[in-house]
Amino acid sequence: xxxxxxAFRINELSRSHDLIAANSFGLLIVETGNGPSLxxxxxxxxxxxxxxxxxxxxxxxxxxxxxxxxxxxxxxxFSGPHAYISPDWYANPGLVPTWNYSAAYVTGTATIxxxxxxxxxxxxxxxxxxxxxxxxKPWTMDRVDGDAxxxxxxxxxxxxxxxxxxxxxxxxxxxxxxxxRKGVVGALRDLGGADALAVAALVEDVDR
Numbered sequence: 028x029x030x031x032x033x034a035f036r037i038n039e040l041s042r043s044h045d046l047i048a049a050n051s052f053g054l055l056i057v058e059t060g061n062g063p064s065l066x067x068x069x070x071x072x073x074x075x076x077x078x079x080x081x082x083x084x085x086x087x088x089x090x091x092x093x094x095x096x097x098x099x100x101x102x103x104x105f106s107g108p109h110a111y112i113s114p115d116w117y118a119n120p121g122l123v124p125t126w127n128y129s130a131a132y133v134t135g136t137a138t139i140x141x142x143x144x145x146x147x148x149x150x151x152x153x154x155x156x157x158x159x160x161x162x163x164k165p166w167t168m169d170r171v172d173g174d175a176x177x178x179x180x181x182x183x184x185x186x187x188x189x190x191x192x193x194x195x196x197x198x199x200x201x202x203x204x205x206x207x208r209k210g211v212v213g214a215l216r217d218l219g220g221a222d223a224l225a226v227a228a229l230v231e232d233v234d235r
Contacts, residue, residue, distance in 0.1 A: 087182060139187075
């Protein structure tokens with residue numbers, strides 16, 4: 028179970044889903060007899076399957092993380108925008124540095140995909156990522172020789188995770204007053220950069 032104070036908890040499933048979808052390169056954690064096994068992987072979220080959705084991913088067959096995963100509980104962690112917060116940005120004195128961040132901690136039960144499901148998943152995953160690239164014609168899997176593609180598929184394993192719990196967290200200065208949050212927003216916007224600007228927008232949303 029993750030540590031998520033009530034002030035920072037994301038209560039709406041749709042918001043947690045949005046966080047996962049926007050930050051879909053996550054960390055898969057599987058407990059084994061020799062301790063935790065870890066892999067960073069691109070995930071595909073299916074919001075409509077089951078009561079909380081499903082996650083799909085794939086790993087190299089040489090990666091032992093999948094070998095004892097079937098029907099076992101697993102965890103996936105997704106990190107969203109984050110930024111250091113300086114006390115100099117607050118309106119009130121006597122405070123200390125902190126870090127604003129967002130994340131989703133997902134628990135679920137894993138199964139191994141069959142070949143047909145894996146093939147379909149790979150198409151959808153590559154189509155999604157190609158669609159995010161602006162200014163070029165999307166690459167598609169049918170541009171690879173069929174025999175070569177079949178050989179490459181034999182070297183990977185597809186994993187399907189039925190989500191049973193999501194702990195969404197957005198620590199965005201909710202524990203500070205509106206005047207302190209205003210200072211944080213202004214300073215982060217002055218800093219610029221994708222994460223700083225994203226955190227500034229999320230802090231500003233606290234007062235809306």
